[in-house]
Amino acid sequence: MHTIEQLNDGRNVFLNGQRVNVADVPIFRKTLALNNRYYDLQKSNPAVHTYQENGRTYDIAFKVPRTVDDLRQKHQAYQEIAQSNYGMLGRTPDFLNTAMAVLAERSAFLGHNQYTDFGENAKHYAQWIKENDIFISHALQNPALDRTKAINAIPSGYAGVHVLERNDRGIVVSGAKMVNTMAPIADDLLVFNPPELLLEKGDTSYAVAFATPLNTPGIKVICRKLLDHPGYTEDDYPLSNALDEIDAYIVFDHAFIPWEKVFVENDVEMSNRFFIESGMFIHTSHQDEVRGITKLEFATSLAIRTAKLLGLDGFLGVQEKLGRLTDNLELIKGTISRSETEGHLDEFGIYTPSEQALLAVRSTLPEYFETAMKAAQHFSAGSAVGVPGWAEFSGENGPILERALATDRATAQERAKLLNLVFDLTTAGFGQRQLMYEYYHGGDPMRIRSMHYPHEDLTDGNAMLDRLLK
Template sequence: MNLSIPLGEQNNDYAAVRVISHDSDGIEVKGAKMIVTLAPIADELLIFNMPGLKPGDEDYGVAFALPVNHPGVKIICRKPLVKESFSDFDYPIVNSFDEIDAYLLLDNVHIPWNRVFVFKDVQKSNIFYDKTFARNHTGHQGIVRGLSKAEFLTGTAIKLAEVLGVNGFINVQEKLGELTSYIELLKASILLSEEEASMSEEGVLNPSISAIQAIRYNFPKMYERMVKHIQSLAAGSMLSTPHSGDFHSQMIWLMLKIDQNF
C-alpha cells in the first residue's frame, strides 16, 4: 500500500475496507484492517476507516458491526510472545501475558443493513471516530493502560535500587522521583478526563479528550525514559543474569564446589 496515494486510487484489494456492491439486503465489503487488538477472543468488531478520506474515496466511506465468526472473515494473529521453550525462570512475565493483535481480512463479506452505520459517505466516515466518541473511550483505556505500565516500571526501578543498595544516592533518588512523578501525572490526567466528561444525546458519559490527547502524545517519551533509567540502574547486572539452563550444567556445580573449598 502506497500511503501517498488516496485510497480510491489504490491498486490493492486489501489497502483498506471498502464496499464492492450492495442490494436490498445489505452491503458486500472487501479489504483488510492492519491491527485489530484482541480480535480472536472478541464477539463482534466495529469496522471503520480512520479520518482522512477524500473525494473519490466513497467506496471506503463505510462503518459497520461484524461478528468475528461471520462468513468470509479471516483473522491472522501476529506471532505470540509466549514460547514453549521459554521457562518461567527466564521470562516470568512474557509467558503470563500476551496481547493478541491480529490482521483482519474480509473476503466478499455480506453485512445486513441493520449493522451498517455509514455507507459510501466520505464526510460521515471522517467524523465517525470523533462523532461517536470512539476516540475518547479508546483513548481513556489507553491512558489507564499507560498508568499500569508506569506503575510496573516504577515499582521495578524502586525494587532494583533497593536490592543494589543505591537508593540512598541523590542521583538515583532523582531518577526514582522522576518515575513516581509520571505516575501522578497519569493519575491526574485520568481523573481530569473523567471530571470533565460530558453526556451525549444518547445518554453516554464520554471522558474529555484534551487530557487524553496530552498523555497519548507524551507517554511514549515517558516510557522510553523509564526503561532507560532501569537499564542505567541495573547496568551490567542485566547482562550477567544467568539462564535457567546454567543452573543445570556441570560447570555451575563445579564452580560451587570450588567456592565451598575456599
C-alpha cells in the first residue's frame, strides 16, 4: 500500500493538457483510497485474504491454486474487494497479482536470447511483485489506427510499442498503448500484446513484453477527460464523484528497459503466445468475472429498489422484467461456479478454471449488465432527470422539496439520492463508460463467441445425432 503523496515520484502524468502531480487531483485521491481496500482487507479479514507460505504471509491473489477450494477462496476474496467499490473498479491489484502467481510457475517457455533468459526474468519479476505486494497495471491494447494494415505498415510509429535499439544492458522502446486503466496511481506497468490481434512476421520490432515503473524516463501517461463533477456532492453523483478508473493513453519516447525486466523481444511467435500460454489470461479472467458478478448484482439491486421506490413493483409487467434480471444474475453466478468445479490440473499442477465457462460469462455478462442498467433507467424515467441539485435541500426551496418529493415509501432526500444514483450509473458519462468497459475490456463479445463454439464439448450431442441419423 502507498499513499497518494508517494506517487509524486517524477512520473509524467498529463490531464487536460497540463502535467499534474497525482496527489493534487481529488478524484485520484478517492480512487486510490478505494483501491487500497485490497490491502486493508488483508488486515481486517486475513482468513479470507491471506495465506501462509514458507513462514510468510501473502495476499491470497498470489496463491497458486492447487484445488477447487483454492479457487473458491480466491473467489471470495475477489468478491469482497469488488464489493468495496461496487464492482466499478476493474483493475484493482488482485487482477494482475493472480496472474503473477501462475506466471512464476509457467514462464520457462519464454526461452532466452544472447543477452538474457526471458523465462527467468518473468519468474523473478513475478516473485518480486509477490514479495512486495506491488500494484501493477497493464498496457496491452494497441491503438486502433487502421485495422486493415499490419502494425509495421503504419508509419507514425504509434500503432504499438516497438524496440528501437538493443545492447548488452537492455532495450530502448518507443510507441504507444491505449486504454491503460489505473495507470496514474499504479506502481509498475506490464506491457505486452493482446492475443486476439496477432502480430505478423513483419512486426518483429513490436513483438515485445516487459515491465517498468511508471516513473521511468520517457513514459508519459496522458489521461482521458475525468468523469467527476466538481462543484457537486456525492449525493448528486454518488459514483462518479467517488471514483474514476482513469483510463489513459501511454506514450513511450526512447524509454530504456533493462534486460531483467524484458520477457519477450523480437519474437512474433512468443509475443502471440505470451498472455495465453503463461496462464495469465485464464486466471485473470476468473478474477474479472467474479468482479463482474458483483457489478451485475449492484445494477440488478438498483433496478429492483428503483421499482419499489416508485411504486412500480406491483405491476405484473414490471415483476416479469425484475425476474428476468434475477434470472440473469443466477445464470452468471452458476456459470462461474461451474468454471471452478469443472476446472482441471494443468501440466504444472495448477488448478485452472474452465475456460469455456468463463468465456461464456465474458461474452454474456455485458448484455445482462446493460439490461439491468436500462431497466433502472426506464423505471426512473423523468423522475431521475428532474431531480433538483442537492444544494436545493439546504436552500430556501428545501422545505418545499421535502414536502413535494416525499412519499410513503421514502423521504424526499432518500428518493433524490437513489434517483441520482440511477442517473449516474445509467445516463451520465460515468455509467456509459462503465457499459463500454464491460463490453470491450475483455475482448469483443462477437469475437469471443465466434471462437467459443468450435471448442465446446458436444460429444454427447453429436453421439445422439449420429445415432438418430445413422
